[in-house]
Amino acid sequence: MAEYKGVMIIAEIANDKLVNISGELLGCARKLATELGEDVSAVLIGDKVTDFAKDLIALGADKVYVVEDPQLKDYQTATYVTVIEKLVKENPPRILLMGQTAMGRDLSPRLAFRLGTTTTMDCIDLAISPDTKFLLMTKPVYGGNARAVFTSELSPQIATVRQKAMSPLPADPTRQGQVIQVTVAIDPSQIKTKYLGKVKEEVAGIKLEDAQIVVAGGRGIGGPDGFKQLEELAKMLKAAVGASRPPCDNNWVLATIQVGLTGKIVTPELYIAIGISGASQHLAGCSGAKTIVAINKDPEANIFKEARFGVVGDWKQVLPAFTAKVKELVAG
Ligand SMILES: Cc1cc2nc3c(=O)[nH]c(=O)nc-3n(C[C@H](O)[C@H](O)[C@H](O)COP(=O)(O)OP(=O)(O)OC[C@H]3O[C@@H](n4cnc5c(N)ncnc54)[C@H](O)[C@@H]3O)c2cc1C
Numbered sequence: 001m002a003e004y005k006g007v008m009i010i011a012e013i014a015n016d017k018l019v020n021i022s023g024e025l026l027g028c029a030r031k032l033a034t035e036l037g038e039d040v041s042a043v044l045i046g047d048k049v050t051d052f053a054k055d056l057i058a059l060g061a062d063k064v065y066v067v068e069d070p071q072l073k074d075y076q077t078a079t080y081v082t083v084i085e086k087l088v089k090e091n092p093p094r095i096l097l098m099g100q101t102a103m104g105r106d107l108s109p110r111l112a113f114r115l116g117t118t119t120t121m122d123c124i125d126l127a128i129s130p131d132t133k134f135l136l137m138t139k140p141v142y143g144g145n146a147r148a149v150f151t152s153e154l155s156p157q158i159a160t161v162r163q164k165a166m167s168p169l170p171a172d173p174t175r176q177g178q179v180i181q182v183t184v185a186i187d188p189s190q191i192k193t194k195y196l197g198k199v200k201e202e203v204a205g206i207k208l209e210d211a212q213i214v215v216a217g218g219r220g221i222g223g224p225d226g227f228k229q230l231e232e233l234a235k236m237l238k239a240a241v242g243a244s245r246p247p248c249d250n251n252w253v254l255a256t257i258q259v260g261l262t263g264k265i266v267t268p269e270l271y272i273a274i275g276i277s278g279a280s281q282h283l284a285g286c287s288g289a290k291t292i293v294a295i296n297k298d299p300e301a302n303i304f305k306e307a308r309f310g311v312v313g314d315w316k317q318v319l320p321a322f323t324a325k326v327k328e329l330v331a332g
Pocket residue numbers: 217218219220221243244245246247258259260261262263264274275276277278279280281282285295296297298301313314315316
């Protein structure tokens with residue numbers, strides 16, 4: 001195998017668009033590659049995806065490996081792992097980065113196993129060790145209560161990166177790069193799963209993961225009717241509604257809006273936590289928010305330790321006044 005060199009990212013495409021994480025990975029890869037004095041490559045897999053190569057170059061890639069095949073149109077574990085394994089073995093990167101997305105979570109451990117290396121998942125910071133030149137991978141541990149830094153002496157060094165943890169570079173359409181078409185023979189007999197179709201999650205309003213403001217409710221909301229008031233406020237703030245686990249478990253709201261360790265991870269500018277105690281498993285999903293505002297009737301609630309602003313009181317009294325004020329401000 002050739003020498004392990006450079007930083008490689010796996011780009012993602014969904015609904016015929018480059019997923020934001022691709023730009024975020026490239027922003028981070030550029031920083032690491034500059035420190036190493038090496039280059040950045042991106043892997044683009046799908047059917048008729050070459051057009052996205054120029055976008056990846058504009059966002060920081062020096063080289064884009066394009067693998068196009070109708071069989072690669074939708075993500076499938078067996079085909080994607082096979083393609084990336086071959087590509088990585090032929091062009092071994094020092095560092096291989098993927099998003100902490102459904103695809104990255106599925107791919108990275110399988111690839112690590114096939115390549116005889118390790119992976120560190122859900123990283124929120126990456127740096128190069130000045131002494132060893134190994135990748136230093138920081139990730140939240142113990143349900144978000146602490147952070148640990150991992151490193152591995154095995155190559156390539158693989159990490160998945162949490163969405164919105166890194167910033168993309170501004171796109172520079174004048175950047176020049178190399179686009180390399182790669183053919184990987186896919187043996188259909190090796191594909192043990194059959195792609196039947198995609199069920200698209202219907203989202204009314206703004207998607208939780210993309211929202212700049214999240215209005216989240218917990219057990220303290222007391223039932224589905226209470227969430228209607230949260231929805232009213234969210235609509236005014238152009239926010240998404242989230243929830244802790246109990247409202248989801250009790251079917252007050254859809255399970256798809258659960259925030260936390262076993263739910264979604266959100267990193268909005270503003271997270272308004274209403275009737276949420278602030279258990280570590282919940283905070284694991286929202287502690288990346290820039291500002292947390294908490295409304296809780298218990299002054300000892302743990303959420304106040306995380307919140308920048310807090311109101312101690314019954315949400316049924318606080319929220320109508322808050323919503324009325326927001327309405328007034330929005331009306332200008
Ligand atoms: C393996 C594992 C994974 C988990 N994953 C998740 C996860 O992904 N997400 C998650 O959220 N939880 C998760 N949990 C559950 C977690 O431990 C907590 O039980 C849960 O977060 C508590 O939700 P809560 O804050 O809404 O409820 P509670 O802890 O019951 O808190 C309710 C809060 O509402 C306040 N309140 C009550 N009435 C009012 C009122 N009228 N006005 C204002 N405040 C009021 C109370 O003071 C209290 O602080 C997980 C647990 C385990 C073991």
